[in-house]
Amino acid sequence: MSEQAPVSHPKQRYVSTDVEGFDALAELALDMRSSWNHATDQVWRRLDPILWELTQNPWVVLQTVSRETLQLALADPAFRKSVDDLVHARRGAAEAPAWFQQAHPQSPLRCVAYFSMEFMLSEALPIYSGGLGNVAGDQLKAAGDLGVPVVGVGLLYQQGYFRQVIDKDGAQQVLYPYNDPGQLPITPLRKPNGEWLRLEIALPGYSVWLRAWQVQVGRVKLFLLDSNDVANYPAHRGITSELYGGGPELRLKQEVVLGIGGWRLLAALGIQPEVCHLNEGHAAFAVLERARDFMQETGLSFEAALAVTRAGNLFTIHTAIAAGFDRFAPSLIDTYLGGYAEQHLGMTRHELLALGRQNPNDSSEPFNMAYLAIRGSGAVNGVSSLHGKVSRRLFEPLFPRWPTEEVPVGHVTNGVHMPTWDSAPADDLWTEACGKDRWLGTVETLEQDIRRVSDARLWQFRTDASLTLVAFARERLSRQLAASGASPEVVDDAKQVCDCNTLTLGFARRFASYKRPNLLLHDPERLLRLLTNPQRPVQLILAGKAHPADQAGQALIQQWMHFIQRPEVRSHAIFLSDYDMHLTEQLVQSVDVWLNTPRRPWEACGTSGMKVLVNGGINLSELDGWWAEAYTPEVGWALGDGQEHDDDPAWDAIEAEALYDLLEREVIPEFYTRDEQGIPTAWVARMRESMAQLTPRFSSNRAVREYTGQYYLPAAAAYRERAADNGALGVALVDWRHALAQKWAALRFGEVKLETASEQQVFEIQVYLDDLDPESVQVELYANGVGGAAAERVEMQRVRQLVGAANGFAYRAEVPAARPATDYTARLIPRHDGAAVPLEDAHILWQQ
Numbered sequence: 115m116s117e118q119a120p121v122s123h124p125k126q127r128y129v130s131t132d133v134e135g136f137d138a139l140a141e142l143a144l145d146m147r148s149s150w151n152h153a154t155d156q157v158w159r160r161l162d163p164i165l166w167e168l169t170q171n172p173w174v175v176l177q178t179v180s181r182e183t184l185q186l187a188l189a190d191p192a193f194r195k196s197v198d199d200l201v202h203a204r205r206g207a208a209e210a211p212a213w214f215q216q217a218h219p220q221s222p223l224r225c226v227a228y229f230s231m232e233f234m235l236s237e238a239l240p241i242y243s244g245g246l247g248n249v250a251g252d253q254l255k256a257a258g259d260l261g262v263p264v265v266g267v268g269l270l271y272q273q274g275y276f277r278q279v280i281d282k283d284g285a286q287q288v289l290y291p292y293n294d295p296g297q298l299p300i301t302p303l304r305k306p307n308g309e310w311l312r313l314e315i316a317l318p319g320y321s322v323w324l325r326a327w328q329v330q331v332g333r334v335k336l337f338l339l340d341s342n343d344v345a346n347y348p349a350h351r352g353i354t355s356e357l358y359g360g361g362p363e364l365r366l367k368q369e370v371v372l373g374i375g376g377w378r379l380l381a382a383l384g385i386q387p388e389v390c391h392l393n394e395g396h397a398a399f400a401v402l403e404r405a406r407d408f409m410q411e412t413g414l415s416f417e418a419a420l421a422v423t424r425a426g427n428l429f430t431i432h433t434a435i436a437a438g439f440d441r442f443a444p445s446l447i448d449t450y451l452g453g454y455a456e457q458h459l460g461m462t463r464h465e466l467l468a469l470g471r472q473n474p475n476d477s478s479e480p481f482n483m484a485y486l487a488i489r490g491s492g493a494v495n496g497v498s499s500l501h502g503k504v505s506r507r508l509f510e511p512l513f514p515r516w517p518t519e520e521v522p523v524g525h526v527t528n529g530v531h532m533p534t535w536d537s538a539p540a541d542d543l544w545t546e547a548c549g550k551d552r553w554l555g556t557v558e559t560l561e562q563d564i565r566r567v568s569d570a571r572l573w574q575f576r577t578d579a580s581l582t583l584v585a586f587a588r589e590r591l592s593r594q595l596a597a598s599g600a601s602p603e604v605v606d607d608a609k610q611v612c613d614c615n616t617l618t619l620g621f622a623r624r625f626a627s628y629k630r631p632n633l634l635l636h637d638p639e640r641l642l643r644l645l646t647n648p649q650r651p652v653q654l655i656l657a658g659k660a661h662p663a664d665q666a667g668q669a670l671i672q673q674w675m676h677f678i679q680r681p682e683v684r685s686h687a688i689f690l691s692d693y694d695m696h697l698t699e700q701l702v703q704s705v706d707v708w709l710n711t712p713r714r715p716w717e718a719c720g721t722s723g724m725k726v727l728v729n730g731g732i733n734l735s736e737l738d739g740w741w742a743e744a745y746t747p748e749v750g751w752a753l754g755d756g757q758e759h760d761d762d763p764a765w766d767a768i769e770a771e772a773l774y775d776l777l778e779r780e781v782i783p784e785f786y787t788r789d790e791q792g793i794p795t796a797w798v799a800r801m802r803e804s805m806a807q808l809t810p811r812f813s814s815n816r817a818v819r820e821y822t823g824q825y826y827l828p829a830a831a832a833y834r835e836r837a838a839d840n841g842a843l844g845v846a847l848v849d850w851r852h853a854l855a856q857k858w859a860a861l862r863f864g865e866v867k868l869e870t871a872s873e874q875q876v877f878e879i880q881v882y883l884d885d886l887d888p889e890s891v892q893v894e895l896y897a898n899g900v901g902g903a904a905a906e907r908v909e910m911q912r913v914r915q916l917v918g919a920a921n922g923f924a925y926r927a928e929v930p931a932a933r934p935a936t937d938y939t940a941r942l943i944p945r946h947d948g949a950a951v952p953l954e955d956a957h958i959l960w961q962q
């Protein structure tokens with residue numbers, strides 16, 4: 115990949131200062147690495163402590179601080195030296211060969227483009243909503259740590275996701291403060307002559323100009339597009355106004371900008387990724403534009419170009435329900451992409467729509483972005499083991515008559531970027547135990563190393579965290595109340611809330627019904643007794659936003675607010691408004707128990723619970739998403755029976771009771787049972803196991819290494835193989851698929867013969883292939899798995915041609931006699947070197 119042409123010039127746009135040393139500060143301020151590697155915090159604190167505390171945005175501090183302060187600070191040799199050292203360290207970290215360079219020296223993988231609708235990198239760049247952005251942001255950071263060559267592609271929203279205020283009645287109000295690009299840690303991409311890099315994409319009737327920005331995230335880059343260009347028609351300037359706002363038409367325009375605009379931006383930058391990773395279906399139009407690029411380069415048809423390029427595309431699904439996928443009315447797709455399909459892809463509008471439909475011929479069926487992504491990818495994965503399974507069920511309709519287990523969806527369980535979520539004291543503790551570079555390579559030794567930390571050290575660390583939390587909660591709650599017009603008495607009371615010796619439960623997440631944020635409120639009186647027990651009190655800190663269109667979610671917030679406002683609850687439960695990354699950090703770094711109560715299996719993975727691991731918090735969660743694979747009794751507590759009960763209210767009631775029981779009988783007593791030194795030894799033991807066993811496993815370090823090994827490297831190799839020789843393999847694959855499509859209906863099975871010996875049974879079956887090349891199919895014996903084992907698949911050998919039949923063959927296979935012959939059924943499936951079956955061709959014929 116080459117990046118010669120356009121460059122970014124921070125100074126050209128924002129600042130004109132000749133203060134000696136300013137450039138060094140700008141370099142630090144514009145690298146998001148400073149948001150997790152807290153080494154630079156002292157610099158910003160020194161320049162403007164108040165603004166720094168309020169914004170956590172180095173770039174804002176640097177631009178706001180007066181010239182005098184800046185000059186004075188930089189004239190201090192000690193300050194100047196620390197800045198130079200930090201710059202030196204930053205460059206060193208960016209250039210040193212990392213895990214990827216060492217583990218995969220001759221790799222065919224040069225660049226992965228990671229497309230996502232949202233990226234959660236820092237509160238200084240509010241272009242995220244929740245979990246999806248969290249996964250994107252944390253994986254980008256971990257890719258940088260590990261040296262995996264990734265570039266991110268996303269959108270710059272003028273307003274981001276909404277901001278939340280809770281009014282006096284406990285109702286959610288929404289605000290959309292403006293994201294001033296001048297105050298965000300981003301730099302405009304410009305051409306070498308200084309001109310803005312702008313892209314033009316055609317929408318019906320008018321073209322749209324897109325501006326391009328760059329975010330430096332350690333050693334990797336994130337590129338962002340926005341449509342707020344003055345040359346645009348007013349309606350188009352607002353395409354990138356809000357994340358997840360507006361109706362389907364706005365969403366479609368955003369997805370066109372992200373997918374098609376995003377791929378074009380890479381091309382304009384001279385970047386040619388082998389791998390395109392679609393984080394959710396929002397970016398699926400990128401597969402069309404990537405194929406179009408290849409068509410232009412080679413002159414191939416769209417179909418052949420897609421057969422080549424899809425090998426390099428990976429689609430990650432994040433939802434557990436079909437309703438979670440974006441689906442667009444056919445007329446909308448036709449309006450926005452019909453002309454593009456005809457003029458640039460050489461296909462009809464009907465053919466385009468078919469790519470997003472289960473039944474290509476059903477003209478009323480909406481266009482499903484996940485279907486497009488699947489048809490345009492060489493691999494598909496879910497985000498936890500359970501979610502992989504759920505997704506295989508979800509996509510069964512695209513693979514009719516295939517067993518569910520063979521629906522081609524794998525999984526990589528998400529992880530979080532531990533350096534982002536650990537507190538400074540946690541960082542110290544882990545550094546003592548495991549060294550400074552612990553997240554930069556493989557992490558096998560961490561488990562043993564952290565286990566050696568003493569009870570006393572661990573408990574001291576936790577009690578310090580409680581002090582920090584109480585101070586934070588008081589400050590935040592009193593500010594929040596003052597801003598919403600509360601009386602001075604109420605604001606003063608808020609400065610007394612919480613207690614640092616009380617067990618603290620944290621519950622913060624999107625208030626969506628499936629997350630059951632009110633499960634704990636099922637029996638308010640019981641909850642009240644539990645919280646206010648004088649010997650063993652409990653305090654609860656809540657936070658979360660409900661989507662502005664989600665009335666049910668907002669009602670759940672209000673239900674909590676009404677509970678909290680009861681005088682008897684006093685400070686035992688508080689709700690902190692405007693759940694964002696900063697608030698998450700404060701909570702996950704210090705609560706004792708992180709609660710999560712989703713309805714199984716709707717939490718595809720969940721990541722917030724992973725953020726407490728490194729900080730010594732313990733999870734109490736439904737056996738869903740990541741917790742279904744993480745939980746063992748020594749690392750935390752589990753809710754649920756590991757089965758699905760849909761949204762049955764009777765089951766919700768049972769689980770609510772179980773939750774109270776668990777808290778009363780296990781969690782609370784364990785926290786308050788202390789030894790002679792005042793240490794809750796059983797609690798500390800559980801916490802130690804959670805830290806040791808789970809932190810490395812649920813880190814984005816592990817997730818990114820898994821993506822690299824399981825998906826990126828094979829995808830890069832497959833793409834290169836298909837692209838070679840002007841896409842010759844792609845052309846062959848298209849021919850193969852056409853032949854299968856034409857001839858499949860005529861294929862049939864004939865006689866079956868069975869010879870049984872004591873140990874073995876031999877199947878011989880006749881297959882009539884019409885005039886299909888026998889090399890293009892495979893015959894197998896198939897038997898269901900028993901007792902949870904995987905199904906048996908035994909390839910049959912073509913042993914002879916049948917007399918008198920033009921293309922009839924006998925196939926033969928031997929299987930152990932242990933299973934009855936009636937367990938086995940023969941089947942015929944497509945086969946081609948390097949092709950993914952059934953992903954690329956889902957024909958299947960079962961013996962009757």
Ligand SMILES: *Cc1c(COP(=O)(O)O)cnc(C)c1O
Pocket residue numbers: 243244245248622623624693694695698719720721722723725
């Ligand atoms: C981590 C995080 C999430 C994701 O949390 P889950 O509820 O586990 O999906 C959402 N929002 C914010 C602000 C977060 O920090």
